[in-house]
Amino acid sequence: MLVTDQGETLLHLARAAIGKELGFRSHDLPRTAWLEEPGATFVTLMLDGQLHGCIGTLEACRPLIDDVCQNAVSSAFRDPRFPPLTKEEFADVQVEVSLLSKPQLISHSREEDALAQLSPGQDGVIFEYGHYRSTYLPQVWAQLPDPQSFIANLKNKAGLPSDFWSDEVRLSHYTVQKWREGELPQGGQPLGERHG
Structure with missing residues (x-):
């Protein structure tokens, strides 16, 4: 620190x-x-x-x-x-x-599991699926305080539909x-x- x-x-x-x-x-x-x-x-x-x-x-x-x-x-x-x-x-x-x-991988089997592990206001999040990748710094929670809308917008930023999900999605979080x-x-x- x-x-x-x-x-x-x-x-x-x-x-x-x-x-x-x-x-x-x-x-x-x-x-x-x-x-x-x-x-x-x-x-x-x-x-x-x-x-x-x-x-x-x-x-x-x-x-x-x-x-x-x-x-x-x-x-x-x-x-x-x-x-x-x-x-x-x-x-x-x-x-x-x-x-x-250092980013830490979020262990999940479904999107709901991943959302439940996020700490709004504290976590930066990295979304990865194949060649699609995006991140939001923790500061973005001020505009998107709901985890579901936060991740939906992160998917859009990566170039995917907001309702997209796959077992191959990797989410990581960082502070x-x-x-x-x-x-x-x-x-x-x-x-x-x-x-x-």
Whole structure:
């Protein structure tokens, strides 16, 4: 589990990586040991209170520093659902970094069994069937609080009908630690804000 200061570092890295792509200068942070450990992250961008990009990795396969920086750049410029972030939007975009736990397979024989094992608000979920795959971060429960509608929408996101089910469906769940620019950690200053 990472602490608030480390979360602030991840936010700084994500913003700096996006800024660098836009041609802004930033100060490099030292590559400390914890940043070299494998990590899986999602970087979410919000602009005017609306989603403007969300890209990530589900399994830790590269150093955390590389994962967060590459996902930040992909979220800003390569999410096909949104136009690339512009220099003019950079100052107004809000960055959120989610650090994922290792996904755990949900044992089930029927869809109802799988739904009963979900923890709304806490679980991120990965849906897999053949070459179909999709995920929702735990934050999506705020818009889809019912497990059945959560999974139905996850199936749609994968390209399948909402009522689809097969014995070959694989569901996994994971948790996240997340940090968002401007949110107050307990007993501290807003995350991601620059002081001094």
